[in-house]
Amino acid sequence: MKKRIAVLPGDGIGKEVAKGAVEILQAVGERYNHQFEFSYGMIGGHAIDEKGKPLPEETIQLCKESDAILLGAVGGPKWDQVNPDIRPERGLLQIRKELNLYANLRPTTYFESLAKSSPLKDEVIQGVDLLMVRELTGGLYFGQPSERMDANGESAVVDTLFYKKAEMKRVIEKAFILADKRRKKVTSIDKANVLESSRMWRETAEEVAKDYPHVYLEHMLVDNAAMQMVTNPKQFDVVVTENMFGDILSDEASVLTGSLGMLPSASLSENGPYLFEPIHGSAPDIAGKNVANPLAMILSAAMMLRESFGLETEANEVERAVKQVLDAGFRTSDIAEFGQQVTSTTEMIAEVKAMLLDNEAIMHIMGAYA
Numbered sequence: 492m493k494k495r496i497a498v499l500p501g502d503g504i505g506k507e508v509a510k511g512a513v514e515i516l517q518a519v520g521e522r523y524n525h526q527f528e529f530s531y532g533m534i535g536g537h538a539i540d541e542k543g544k545p546l547p548e549e550t551i552q553l554c555k556e557s558d559a560i561l562l563g564a565v566g567g568p569k570w571d572q573v574n575p576d577i578r579p580e581r582g583l584l585q586i587r588k589e590l591n592l593y594a595n596l597r598p599t600t601y602f603e604s605l606a607k608s609s610p611l612k613d614e615v616i617q618g619v620d621l622l623m624v625r626e627l628t629g630g631l632y633f634g635q636p637s638e639r640m641d642a643n644g645e646s647a648v649v650d651t652l653f654y655k656k657a658e659m660k661r662v663i664e665k666a667f668i669l670a671d672k673r674r675k676k677v678t679s680i681d682k683a684n685v686l687e688s689s690r691m692w693r694e695t696a697e698e699v700a701k702d703y704p705h706v707y708l709e710h711m712l713v714d715n716a717a718m719q720m721v722t723n724p725k726q727f728d729v730v731v732t733e734n735m736f737g738d739i740l741s742d743e744a745s746v747l748t749g750s751l752g753m754l755p756s757a758s759l760s761e762n763g764p765y766l767f768e769p770i771h772g773s774a775p776d777i778a779g780k781n782v783a784n785p786l787a788m789i790l791s792a793a794m795m796l797r798e799s800f801g802l803e804t805e806a807n808e809v810e811r812a813v814k815q816v817l818d819a820g821f822r823t824s825d826i827a828e829f830g831q832q833v834t835s836t837t838e839m840i841a842e843v844k845a846m847l848l849d850n851e852a853i854m855h856i857m858g859a860y861a
């Protein structure tokens with residue numbers, strides 16, 4: 492199979508982890524005889540420095556001409572003070588909008604060997620398997636007006652939460668389709684006790700549910716959901732919610748896996764290309780130190796193999812390699828237990844790669860940890 496992959500490493504640890512995903516995809520290509528062609532584009536702060544804007548036209552063009560897109564992360568304190576129109580994050584929002592990537596899938600999977608990395612009790616998180624479907628191109632992130640203003644002589648500000656019903660419907664439908672293939676339960680999260688937008692969201696979920704009689708729909712208010720996420724996460728199968736709630740709840744859900752550095756994502760449109768990125772940011776506090784966990788990015792590459800190219804076996808193999816590396820005891824600092832030996836970003840990437848390519852690597856690791 493021949494595929495063109497656009498790689499947008501971005502800023503901070505984005506660059507370190509994107510490099511890892513490319514190496515893993517190269518290894519997959521080598522092992523299964525696929526030709527993956529990688530082309531690099533600028534996004535975020537580094538694009539502001541080079542091109543004066545966070546999403547240069549050539550990057551948009553590159554993405555549109557590619558079969559799939561890998562993105563590291565954007566942002567950092569260096570660009571915090573710049574005009575909001577040229578903040579790094581604006582580039583990320585713009586590419587999501589340009590490509591109409593309305594459905595963001597954020598799976599949270601329990602890794603048995605990381606049970607002790609989570610601050611939560613093992614009986615709470617054991618076996619967690621939830622899929623968050625986050626609306627990604629509407630809501631507060633994109634509503635107009637969004638500006639400072641004068642309100643009767645006082646300084647004030649407005650952000651607008653705007654959704655068309657059709658935008659709600661298509662992402663909720665996506666959640667039902669996915670739930671139908673899983674444990675057949677959708678939890679729709681909103682704030683319908685306060686917000687009109689949430690009342691329309693809830694009505695829309697009820698309407699969509701009529702077409703999926705085998706899927707059970709429940710509604711949950713977002714504040715309760717935030718609490719249930721860490722006290723009883725096993726109740727969730729597919730969770731669907733609007734943009735801002737999904738952003739916050741998915742960082743919270745990452746705690747169930749042991750670290751923010753473990754959670755991948757896939758952003759889907761009607762016809763592609765799709766974009767794959769870890770849910771974490773550029774982590775300026777650890778950038779450039781070779782300590783970031785590359786697994787969320789590598790697992791995002793596995794999602795790319797499955798969702799964009801239909802390469803189920805290859806995707807499973809990458810996920811198997813990640814699991815085996817963790818089972819063998821390799822840990823970046825975010826998932827290491829007290830006193831445990833710490834693996835660097837580049838070593839972690841190399842171990843996953845070795846596990847993918849060479850069964851003897853398994854013997855080597857078992858020897859090292861015997």
Ligand SMILES: NC(=O)c1ccc[n+]([C@@H]2O[C@H](COP(=O)([O-])OP(=O)(O)OC[C@H]3O[C@@H](n4cnc5c(N)ncnc54)[C@H](O)[C@@H]3O)[C@@H](O)[C@H]2O)c1
Nearest residue numbers: 564565566567751752770771772773774776777783784825
């Ligand atoms: N998709 C994206 O590009 C994206 C996502 C979130 C935040 N951001 C941006 O990133 C910048 C920093 O934001 P933040 O600090 O609030 O969030 P962050 O996700 O970058 O980091 C939060 C915390 O988690 C840790 N962390 C994150 N990823 C990790 C990894 N792979 N391995 C180990 N530890 C990891 C960081 O060190 C930090 O302590 C901001 O500019 C923000 O806008 C970008």
Ligand SMILES: CC(C)[C@H](C(=O)O)[C@@H](O)C(=O)O
Nearest residue numbers: 566580583584738770771772
């Ligand atoms: C950087 C930011 C704009 C982004 C978001 O809020 O969508 C990030 O937090 C994410 O979760 O992908």
Ligand SMILES: [Mg+2]
Nearest residue numbers: 738739742770
């Ligand atoms: Mg976020």
